[in-house]
Amino acid sequence: MGNKLNLKRTDFFTYIELNRPEKRNAIDYEVIEQLHVMLDEVKEKQEDKCLVITGTGEDAFCSGGDLSVFHELYTKEDAYQMLHQMSRVLFKLYALNIPTVALLNGLAIGGGAELATACDFRLAAPQSKIGFVQGKLAITTGWGGASMLMERLRPEDAFEMLLSCQIYSAQQAKELGFVQQVLGNNDVKTEAENHFSAWRNVPLQVLKAYKQRKLDRTNLSSLKGRIQKEVEECSILWETDIHHQAVEVFRQRKR
Numbered sequence: 742m743g744n745k746l747n748l749k750r751t752d753f754f755t756y757i758e759l760n761r762p763e764k765r766n767a768i769d770y771e772v773i774e775q776l777h778v779m780l781d782e783v784k785e786k787q788e789d790k791c792l793v794i795t796g797t798g799e800d801a802f803c804s805g806g807d808l809s810v811f812h813e814l815y816t817k818e819d820a821y822q823m824l825h826q827m828s829r830v831l832f833k834l835y836a837l838n839i840p841t842v843a844l845l846n847g848l849a850i851g852g853g854a855e856l857a858t859a860c861d862f863r864l865a866a867p868q869s870k871i872g873f874v875q876g877k878l879a880i881t882t883g884w885g886g887a888s889m890l891m892e893r894l895r896p897e898d899a900f901e902m903l904l905s906c907q908i909y910s911a912q913q914a915k916e917l918g919f920v921q922q923v924l925g926n927n928d929v930k931t932e933a934e935n936h937f938s939a940w941r942n943v944p945l946q947v948l949k950a951y952k953q954r955k956l957d958r959t960n961l962s963s964l965k966g967r968i969q970k971e972v973e974e975c976s977i978l979w980e981t982d983i984h985h986q987a988v989e990v991f992r993q994r995k996r
């Protein structure tokens with residue numbers, strides 16, 4: 742079996758690619774652990790200029806937590822451990838010292854939408870769809886995505902996206918300000934690299950300085966506290982029968 746995550750570098754872009762297309766790039770424990778390691782590597786490596794998070798294939802960017810594994814988490818204490826670990830990954834990504842891009846090559850669902858929210862920019866292939874569907878599973882965003890979404894969008898639009906649990910087209914997500922650009926039909930990485938071509942000539946120290954100015958707009962310790970509350974709230978909901986039943990419906994749907 743291949744790697745569940747790939748780290749690749751071109752002359753300008755550093756890619757972290759989720760590589761579990763058979764599970765719509767769902768995130769399990771190993772992926773969480775590898776994301777921690779890779780983000781530390783990117784932060785410490787002095788030459789990386791722009792981090793792009795994407796998924797393998799054309800179906801999915803990321804379908805959120807791996808329900809074939811996480812359905813075994815039954816109590817709030819069990820759920821907390823996993824949710825807390827992944828919320829730390831997303832905070833690390835949010836606060837990374839270089840610009841970050843979520844390249845939506847397909848569906849970004851549940852925790853996949855949270856992962857996209859942690860990035861500075863979201864570019865979407867035309868077939869992409871985005872949904873904070875957690876409410877349909879009788880939980881809330883458990884990785885800190887709601888707090889980050891409130892920072893990224895007008896609070897009313899963020900609130901609407903979260904409450905509706907709706908799956909939005911790339912174009913609808915652009916209208917809400919979640920997606921900055923819907924890409925054309927060519928290879929998604931080529932499209933994204935063309936979109937950011939003007940950045941190539943900008944010195945790394947300038948890119949890093951502007952990223953810092955962007956981060957300065959957010960009180961990061963306050964954001965961390967809000968994310969912590971989100972993790973705790975989701976852990977409590979995770980324990981309920983209604984959540985376990987909803988996950989079971991998903992797991993049994995093809996049997």
Ligand SMILES: CC[C@@H](C(=O)O)C(=O)SCCNC(=O)CCNC(=O)[C@H](O)C(C)(C)COP(=O)(O)OP(=O)(O)OC[C@H]1O[C@@H](n2cnc3c(N)ncnc32)[C@H](O)[C@@H]1OP(=O)(O)O
Pocket residue numbers: 763764765767800804805806807808809810811848850851852853855874875878881882883884991995
């Ligand atoms: C845990 C944290 C929490 C958070 O904080 O946000 C979450 O992320 S909860 C998880 C939220 N995600 C979901 O509820 C998505 C569940 N998946 C789907 O709704 C659909 O699979 C899809 C993503 C809309 C794609 O639909 P479709 O294109 O029709 O493909 P399939 O449904 O046939 O899926 C193909 C294959 O992938 C497996 N799969 C998909 N998503 C997950 C997942 N999240 N976890 C584990 N496995 C997943 C799916 O089971 C299929 O495999 P087979 O059954 O073996 O064919």
